[in-house]
Amino acid sequence: MAKRPFSAVPEHAFGGNVFEDQLESVAPLVDAVWTQIAALAEGNDHVRVLVTSPQHESGTSLLASATASSLARHMRAKVLMVEAHMRQPKAASFLGVEGSPGFSDLLLGHAEMDDAIHTVPGTPDLELLPGGTPRPAIAGEFATRTARELLSVLTTRAKYTVFDAPPLTEHREARGLLSHVDAAVIVLRSRHSLKSRTAALAELIENARVPILGTVLNRHQSDLGFLQGALGAD
């Protein structure tokens, strides 16, 4: 993958091409996720998947970006990643595109769709609709007619649509996305995510009759790691 010039990194990022390196490191580890999503395409023109987590700071954006990137590269089909995080959008940093205008701007009618959707450099089949200008979420904004029409267009634009959603248990407005997706993936951060919140999130998704493809246990540290050297493992 060709590295983007340093100047292209958004100002709010931590700096340099660190995020892209992270994406490159994580992408090979999510094979099980994108293969599950790819399996959904059989008999369906469009596949829409929601990636969410029970709590913030779980790594949803990175894993959704890695999944979308891997999906585009391996399936050679159009993939659109929609970042529904509008308070702290980050996907643009990982994929090396401009962060705004984006989804928040589209919902408010401040931008056109073609301006907001960016093709990811080096991955022509992957498009990103970034979070856009950071702003607090507005209650019920996904339930408006504009939003529903927008989502209908977005979900038919590519073969695969990956939604990077905030924690649904905390962000009620984002629950509206559940009526536009075919499946969901839950990202759990090891030693951070609460069991009770995870159970509540799973119940919420199931009540919306959306199948849960599975979970991704992120930032896992094995307690048996001290044995790896002794046992000859890497």
Place this chain on the structure above:
Amino acid sequence: MDDFAHARLAEDEPRNPFDLKVLVLYALARFKTQIVALGILGALLGLIAGAAQPNSYAVMSRLRLNESVRLGMRSDEAVYGAESGEPVRYRMSSAILEELELLKDPVILDRVVEVFGPRYILTVADPRAGDGAGTSMPVKFMHGLQAGLIHLKGLDDPVPEGEDTPDARLAAHDRLKANLTVGNQRNTNILNVKYTDSSPARAKKIGDEIVNQMRIRHREEFAAAGSLEKLQDNLDLALQEFQKTKRELLDYKEQCGFKDLPNDLLTTNEVINTLESDLALKQIALAAANSRVQSIERDLRITAGVDSGQGADDANTPENMRPNPERIKAQGLLTELETSLKGHELQFGANPTGVELTKRREWERQVAAQKRVLGETPRYVSNADIDEMTLLGEEFAEVKTLLLTERGIRDGLKSDVEGITEYLRNQRDRLRDMEECEVEYDSRASRFENARLKKERLQQQELFLAGLDDMDKEGGSNLTLFRGSILPTDKEGPQRSKPLLMGLIGGMLLGAGLSVLRQVLDRRVRYEETVENGLGLRVLCVVPDLSGKPGFQKKQGVA
């Protein structure tokens, strides 16, 4: 999408929120540092506890149990048992087992306590006592530390309230018991007696005394001479008791004045019964005599009235009429018959049987006949009719003679009744005296009988033990000192590694327990197993923590 594989695990797929792998293996791995730290802390405490224990020295004595003629007796019993088909209880090892049981007798240790006193036994020796010029500084330091701890715990003065208290003696007994080990050398008749103490000299001294007391106890138990001697003492006492109770019984007999109280009681009772029966008959006869006398007296009054021309009856008598003498006679006879019938009823009851019933019927028939005669005889007759009656001189004289005779009979009966009554009263008084005597007499007789039985039993046992004593003289059982104790020079304990090891293991176990507890109470998702078994969600992939890798130092992708 319904036909798509759902990430929820199937309902029938077994879930186990208490996954042993997570709860134990992962917990131990997760808290390994704390577990090791607690283990080291426990080991340190064990090390200190071990160092604080004073040294212990052990002495060993060996005793040999010599078989006796009694063993032969038991063997005979065993042969008998084998022939009769009963279980054979005797085995060659049973003698040594019995001996081991005997040596557990608390009397042995009580006597040792009596010999030395509780203070000597309970006081822990000063560890510095054996230190000399050649003792190294660390050892001296350790001994000083131990002495300080001993003083702190008050073990250098274990009985501050005095050693003559039951508690002190009991504590000394328990200490002896705890420090003493008695065992049998396998397949031999040798007994090992081991005693441990904090001082070598004291270990030897007490150990030797224990062995001595064990031998004495054995002699008491198995040598018939000792038992015979005791039994003879008891027999002497029993004989004295026998003589005393016998004398007391005889004295009391004399005091009461009855030579043979039980027989006297029986005889007196019989006499009283006979007298009571005689008295009843006499009283009946007296009543009959009284009745006859009264009847004759009435007859005489009537006759006298006729002769003198005076009315014998009351003013109700009609004019020119007098009571009918025939009727008066008939009345007298009826009274006599009724009295006799009443006497018969008193003597034989309301329903007699046999001959008495026939007699009763005859009495009743005569009474009924006389009542009929009386009913048919007029109550009054005229003077003219009286005149016709011949109640004159001779007949009157006969009646008077009869009256005198009857009065004599009546007076005789009265005298008899009074005499019998007096004799009966005397006999009853005598019986009461006897009964009062009987209570005390029975008590003394019972004591005498018990003393006699005890004496006889002891005499039988004396014969038996005398026989055993003869056998013991031919070859008695004894416990000989096979190898005496020697003053220990090397300490036997304590095993200081033991508390260290226990502390180490205990600390680690405590740490492991706390780890499992923390793992159970963990509210966060930590393992793949937690997600699958606890939450029932499938894990698609596990992304390791890459924060240590270059480019991840800041933060691993969070959103």
